[in-house]
Amino acid sequence: MDNRKFSKLRRWAREGIIYVLLALAVMWGVDYFRQPTLPASFSATPVQGIDGKTYDIAALSQDRPLLIYVWATWCSICRYTTPSVDKLAHKGGNVVSIAMRSGDDAKLARWVDKKQLIMPVINDANGALSQEWQVSVTPTLVIVSKAEVVSTTTGWTSYWGMKLRMWWAGV
Known part of the structure; x- marks a missing residue:
């Protein structure tokens, strides 16, 4: 390889690294500004699922990190994230989901049955819980360990991205 080709390749690699770092900085910034501000007592509030069970965050x-997934039946991005969260729950992941403004319990239960979801679902029918937690974006993923928030992210996240965040929270 001659010097011109090597120099060009090196320049492309350098520019590629700069673009990747800029993209990561933008993603981190967006997450930072969209993250919810959960009240100090958020984990002490028991919540009831559409299955009738009470969940204590x-x-x-x-014992292990908990993924709280805030989503909605009407959310277009949630259509891609929900199956990954449900897969995590199916494979033994510690998951609780909160459906924000997605109808009454009966309507939500029909939707959950139609999609064959096994993850626990709490209905935030009027948005009171998400408003109290200052969650304004769906989907929002909050990882809690020992009743403390250790990670939040918004928008689409892959199954492996969730698994990695859960693993990191447990380290």
């Missing part, structure tokens, strides 16, 4: 996050 503090207790669920005590």
Whole structure:
């Protein structure tokens, strides 16, 4: 390889690294500004699922990290994220989901059955819980360990991205 080709290749590599770093900085910034501001007592509030069970966030996050997935049936990005979250739950992941403004319990239960979801679903029918937690974007993923928020992200996330975040929270 002659010097011109090597120089050109090196310049492309350098520019590629710069673009990747800029993209990561933008993604981090967007997550930072869209992250919810959860009240200090958020994990002490038990929530009831559409299955009738009560879920205690503090207790669920005590032994291993808990993924709280805030989503909506009407959210276009959630259509791609929800199957990944459900797969995580299906494979034994510690997951609780909160459906934001997605109808009453009966309507939401029909939707969940139609999609064959196994993850626990809490219905935030009027948006009161998400408003209290200051969640304004769907989907929002919050990872809680020992009743403390360790990670939040918004928007689409892959199955492996969730698994990595959960693993990192447990380290």
